[in-house]
Amino acid sequence: MALQVTDLTISFGGVVAVNGMSLSIEPGEIVGLIGPNGAGKTTFINCVAGAYRPSRGTVQWKGTELRGLAPHSVIRQGVARTFQNVASLHDLTVLDIVKLGAAARGRRGLAAVADLWRGEAALEAELHETVLEPLGLADIAAQPVQTLSYGLRKAVDLARAMASRPELLLLDEPVAGLTVQEGQQMAAVIREVRDRRRCAVLMVEHKMDVVMSTCDRITVMAAGARIFEGTGPAVQADPEVRRVYLGEP
Amino acid sequence: MPARRRLALLAVVVLAAAGSFALGRFGAYLVHSVAIAAIAAMGLNLLTGFAGQISFASGALIGIGAYTAGNLGNAGWGLGAILAAGVAAAVASVVIGLPALRLRGLYYAIATLAAQFVLEYLFKIVEPLTKGISGMNIAPLVLLGRPVASDQAWAAISIAILALTWLGLARLMRTNVGRAFLVVRENELVAKGMGIDVVRVKLWAFLASGFVIGVSGALVGFTTRLASPEGFGLSLSIDQVAMLIVGGQGVWAGSLLGAGFVVLIPEAIQRLGEALHVANLLSAMREMSFGLLIVLFLLFEPRGLAALLRRLARGVSRIALPHPVPDSSPVVAARTPAPGGTREKAL
Amino acid sequence: MLLLQIATAGIATGSVYALIAIGIVLIYKCSGVVNFGQGGYAMLGAYAAYALARAGLSPPLAAAGAVLVLGVVGALTELLVLRRMLRAPVVAVMMVTLGLLILFRAVCLAVWGPDQIAFPQIFPQGAVQIAGIFITYNYVAAALLSLVLSLAFLAFYRFTPMGLMQRAAADNSRAALAVGIHVSNQVSVAWAVSSALAGLGGVLLATLNGLSLTLSNIGLVAFPVIVLGGLTSLMGSLVAGLLLGMLEAFTDGLLTPALESFLRAHTSIYSVGALQQVVPYMLVGGMLLVRPQGIFGQRGTERV
Structure with a gap:
């Protein structure tokens, strides 16, 4: 088990955003996290990444809390x-941003x-070799990020x-926000990252075609908790998911 | 930087430094006044223009540099006094910066204002170190066994230190800490998400900018030969921020331009006033031009002289050349951000 | 006896601080702009009153005229300068108000010179005896006028339709626009009221301490007041103004002499200088570290 989240709970001013959420990911697995707006998906990611501090629950990552x-x-731990x-970052080039990414696990202190x-x-x-070429960003490495299209900026972020x-x-x-073609490219890149590096991926996404074609497993969230987990077809067939998503009775 | 450009730059600096010996006393005085102010302005530019942390305490930091250099210079430290002044101001800058780790924007600005007043007060009462209100006399810096007293020599030294500072700061901005400054300036939440230790990055900004400002303070002390509390008041801090605004934030050349403007314009007005025999209106006119300068720049050219000159240069080249030179034409046309894509929602 | 004397002085200056600080908070609440130049408006008010009195108006009438003039100056500032800087960063806005302060000082310097000027007598001369101490009418009037006006303004802000519009604009400018409130007019009004209050504060201060350019320093003294009171709380400014006025008075009257006699006995330090001027800032430094939102402010206001 690579990532094991148990009973994660966080609330903001009385509104419980994530309520007893559990989720696990194996190495090399791509897990999709879907659910209606306000289900707490982004909040969940923020909790795992350390941006928010959950009030309850554990986030075990390869034996570390x-x-x-x-x-x-958290980044130093490989997440x-x-x-x-x-964000639009003035004055920084693509290469600058990528270097900052590399530096996140680099030298510290004096x-x-x-x-x-x-x-x-x-x-x-x-x-x-390892990042820019595979993502097709090598030619624009010296460009300021703010001159790039939204799709390219998302690629730079990745x-x-x-x-x-x-x-x-x-x-x-x-x-999200990419053209259909850009979206397919992005999905291909994500699969390639996984294949080449055995990297586990947890992705929050609304575009179901991308989720279905990319993810090995799908977790459905609603009102801050997990309501279903399974493969793509199983998720599509589940009546509870259909009710939450499509408003079917 | 390519080797040829580096050599050219070195040549310019050496020529400028050597050239200052050809200047008259007053000319040399103007040169070192501008250069020393520009060094401090670069320090503040690093903190405010690049790392996004405003400060109204640079006047007091210049004071700490001057007092440290004065005490150690009088004890015969030589060049070491200048370095020690930088270190002392760097430490003070970090201490003043500590509230910035918790506060943002306005509250932090007020905290630096408080630091400025408290330090100014300490300059007055810690007599063993500062000689109190009467001020401390500073002996000429002893370099290679000889005291440096002439304005020409100081002009040369200031130019050399200004060049070193510029080079060092530009280099700093090409390290990961420097790049992180820019991200922290734009959006702290994004910086955190990118794995940047915002607290550490801010501390680096305070440290580096304090060091540079302290070095400038040491030069102020050695050139004026006197350190007194009213010389390092809030008005000096405001001068510094004005240089930043007039020159342009986030551009190194802007600091030099701003320093030139803020130091030389009042001098020019003084000359003019003396020529027109309206000496009693002088200080009023100086202040008025200073206040107007700040307001007008903020209203009409908030990106400062650096941006103004760049535009002018572009206009000239457009007239001179049949085909206009495109400035950084984006390969990919910028698209409007995704719906609801505000920066606040970046997390 | 001494304590009472000190407390009176503290209340008088403190209530003037409150008047100035309320003006700063008012503008901040509805436009997010912090006016570092508030002291300039106070100084301008005092000089305007002086000029009007010199022109032949009776002193109280001159004071009232100065308050009106300052209201116009404030509205003009908003229309000509601040309205053009709606999208400018915080630092730029702070600096433009500082630039205005420098400009105002320069104008006063050019017109009236650097020396202290005898301010016309607005309130009757003499003193009233309360509980065995004598308090000049100047002090009584300064304290009463500032306090009554501050409270009247708070009531106006709380209970009148105009105050409601002000509060709506301050609370959420978009929502206020949506219900038909002309937000930028409200900002102009806030500037006019704030400058008028500052002008009155300047006049009162000049009756206590005389008139000179240093009067504009009160704008900087007001910052500890608003931080202590919380940047968004008008009531907080009132209370914090009084508190800091008292703190200054007691530092000057009690702490400084005690501290100096101690230091002279045990160290080579002879004087602690104008300790009362920095004590508020020391307090603010500590305050910002411990409770940045002030005594009355709300947490999270800075995030807007």
């Missing part, structure tokens, strides 16, 4: 996340002073997460 760790410490909406005189050529070559050499990727709506 992640709950209570700061986001930057990286992407964002639903990518050792960072060494960066002042150390060259970055070797690192750049490595990032080109590249940034991958540069930290994660063993678990948390993807928050990776294809």
Whole structure:
């Protein structure tokens, strides 16, 4: 078992956003997390990634407890996340962002002073080969991120997460806002990342075709809790899921 | 940076430093005044323009640099006094920055204001270290066994240190800590999600900017040869922030331009006033031009002289060349963000 | 006896602080702008009253005229400057108000010079005897006028339709727009009222301490007041203004002499200087670390 979340609960000012949610992921597995708006999917990811501190529950990751760790410490444990909406970061190029991703697991403390005189050529070559080329970003590595299309910026965000050499990727709506074609490319990239690195993936996504074609297993959330778990066809056939999703009686 | 450009830059700096010996006393005085102000402005630019943390305490930090350098210089420390001044101000800057780890924007600005006042007060009463209200006389810096007293020599030294500072800060911005500054400035939540330790990054920003401002303070002390509390008041902090605004935030050249503007314009007005025999209106006119400058720049050119000059240069090149030079034409056309894609919702 | 004397001085200056701070909070609440130049408006008010009195108006009438003039100046500031900076970052807005402060000071310097000026007598001379101590009418009037006006303003803000519109604009400008409130007009009104209050504060301060450019420093003293009171609480400003006025008075009257005699006995330090001027800032430094939202403020307001 790579990730084992048990009984995760968090509330904001009396509103329980995630309520006793449990979920597990094996290495190399792609798990889709779906559910209606407000089900608590993004909040769940935020809890695992350390952005929020759950009031109850455990987040076991390869024998370490992640709950209570700061986001930057969670990344050091090999758990990286992407964002639903990518921020526009002025002045930074694609390569800058990817380097920051790599740095998330790099030198700390006073050792960072060494960066002042150390060259970055070797690192750049490595990032080109391992991240930029596979994601098709090599040609635009020197471009400022803010000049890129939304789809490319999402790819850069994924590249940034991958540069930290994660063993678990948390993807928050990776294809939302992309064109159909861009979405398919993104889905292919996600599968490739898994295949090549045996990286586990947890993705929150609304586009069902992408979820069905990409995920090995699907977990359905509603009102902060898990209501169903299974393969794509099983999820589509389940009456409870249909009721929550489609409003069928 | 390519080797050829590096050499060219070195040549410019050496020539400028050497050239300052050809200047008259007043010319040299203007040169080192601008250079020293620009060093501090770069320190503040690092903190505010690049890392996004406002500060109204740079006047007091310049003071800490000057007092430290004065005490150690008087004890015969030489160049070490300048470095020690940087270290002392860096420590103070981190202490002042601690509230910034919890506070944002306005509250932090008020906290730095409080630090400015408290430090200014301490300059007045900690007489063993500061000689109190009367101020501390500072002996000339002793370099290679000889005291440095001429304005020309100080102009050369200031230019050299300014160049070093510029180079060092530009290099810092190409490290991961430097890149992280920019992300923290744009959005702290995103920075956290990217695995950036925001607290650590901010501390680096305070440390580095404090060091640079402290070095500038040491130079202020050695060139004016006097450190007194009213020299490091809130108005000096406001001068510094004004340089940042007039010059342009987040651009190194902007700090130099801003320092030149804020130091030289009042001088020019003073000359003008003396020529027109309206000396009694002088200080009023200086202040008025200063206030107007700040307001007008913020209203009409908030990105400062650096952006203004860049636009001018582009306009000139467009007239001079048959085909306009495109500035950073995006390969992929920018698209509007996804529906509801505000930065606040990034998490 | 001494304590009472000190407390009176503290209440008088403290209530003027409150008047200035309420103006800052009012603008902040409805536009998110912090006016670092509030002291400039106070100074301008005092000089305006002086000029009107010199022009022949009776001193109380001159004071009232100055308050009106300042209201216009405030509205003009909003229309000409702040309205053009709606999308500017916080730092830029802070700096533009500081720039205005510098400008105002320069104008006053050019017109009236750097020296202290004898301010016209607005309130009758003499003193009233209360509980064995003498309090000049200046102090009584400053304290009473500021307190009554502050409370009247709070009531106005709370209970009148205009106050309701102000509160709606402050609370949620989009929602206010949606129900038909002209939000930017409300911001102009807030600036006018705030500057008028500051102008009155300046006049009162000048009756206590005389008139000079240093009067504008009161704007900076007001910041500890608003941090202590919570940036969003008008009532908080009132209470914190009084508290800090008292703190200053007691520091000046009791703490400083005690501290100095101790230091002279045990160290080489002879004077602690103007300790009363920094004590509020020391307090604020600690306050910001422990409870940044102030005594009366609400948590999370900074996130807007």
